[in-house]
Amino acid sequence: MSEMPSRTPIVAGNWKLNLTVGEALALVKALRAEADGLEGVEVVVGPVATALHPVAGALEGSSIGLAAQNTHWEDRGAFTGELSPELLKDVGCTHVIVGHSERRQLFGETDEGVNRKVRAVLAKGLTPILCVGETLAQREAGETLEVVLGQVEAGLEGVEDASAVVLAYEPVWAIGTGKTAKPEDAQEVHAAIRGKLGQVAPRVRILYGGSVKPANAAELLAQEDIDGALVGGASLRADTFVPIIRAALPGG
Ligand code: PEP
Numbered sequence: 001m002s003e004m005p006s007r008t009p010i011v012a013g014n015w016k017l018n019l020t021v022g023e024a025l026a027l028v029k030a031l032r033a034e035a036d037g038l039e040g041v042e043v044v045v046g047p048v049a050t051a052l053h054p055v056a057g058a059l060e061g062s063s064i065g066l067a068a069q070n071t072h073w074e075d076r077g078a079f080t081g082e083l084s085p086e087l088l089k090d091v092g093c094t095h096v097i098v099g100h101s102e103r104r105q106l107f108g109e110t111d112e113g114v115n116r117k118v119r120a121v122l123a124k125g126l127t128p129i130l131c132v133g134e135t136l137a138q139r140e141a142g143e144t145l146e147v148v149l150g151q152v153e154a155g156l157e158g159v160e161d162a163s164a165v166v167l168a169y170e171p172v173w174a175i176g177t178g179k180t181a182k183p184e185d186a187q188e189v190h191a192a193i194r195g196k197l198g199q200v201a202p203r204v205r206i207l208y209g210g211s212v213k214p215a216n217a218a219e220l221l222a223q224e225d226i227d228g229a230l231v232g233g234a235s236l237r238a239d240t241f242v243p244i245i246r247a248a249l250p251g252g
Pocket of ligand 1: 230
């Protein structure tokens with residue numbers, strides 16, 4: 001008999017380049033009031049680097065995880081402007097977003113660099129949230145699965161236990177655009193990703209990202225292979241983030 005899937009969904013907020021420390025702390029206060037200690041869903045927030053330490057303090061004693069939005073793969077050295085898994089762990093991060101499409105497109109990140117980051121994050125016992133996704137041109141050219149599965153394979157190269165990684169499928173054309181993949185199209189990609197993951201596949205969380213909002217979250221999260229959401233814009237306010245978290249709850 002095959003292993004029954006039992007995957008606690010994750011709803012992670014990527015705050016991108018937004019929110020001062022004061023604004024971040026106010027948001028955390030609201031989230032703690034409404035989304036702390038929920039059974040059956042993991043909640044993670046991803047502030048800018050300057051807010052990580054104060055937000056970690058504000059999250060102390062809560063069930064809400066803390067994600068950095070990026071890291072370098074080296075821990076220390078002559079890498080001006082970088083942060084490292086060691087330093088992120090030191091300030092209380094539990095997760096690190098790796099290979100977000102904005103990093104790949106705007107900052108020249110390659111599959112090889114993304115893979116080095118994934119392995120460096122795992123080596124410190126943190127959870128990478130590895131982002132993959134196709135551009136509109138690639139989708140229109142019928143290359144979606146080839147691109148996405150190629151990014152998954154490259155990102156996980158040399159990773160012994162892929163279930164220690166959280167994957168996030170984020171079609172580039174759906175990020176920050178208000179366009180969302182149709183639930184059945186997203187499901188098709190998620191199922192294809194899971195099909196690549198071998199024995200641990202039933203345990204790997206695969207999040208969907210791309211203009212997830214309270215209005216579309218339930219339908220997306222109801223898909224068999226969608227195990228949560230990576231949320232940008234709607235994670236910046238409790239009144240839009242909390243309903244998405246609630247939609248991920250069992251029976252939500
Ligand atoms: C993201 O930044 O990962 C994202 C999915 O953004 P948005 O929800 O704003 O499309």
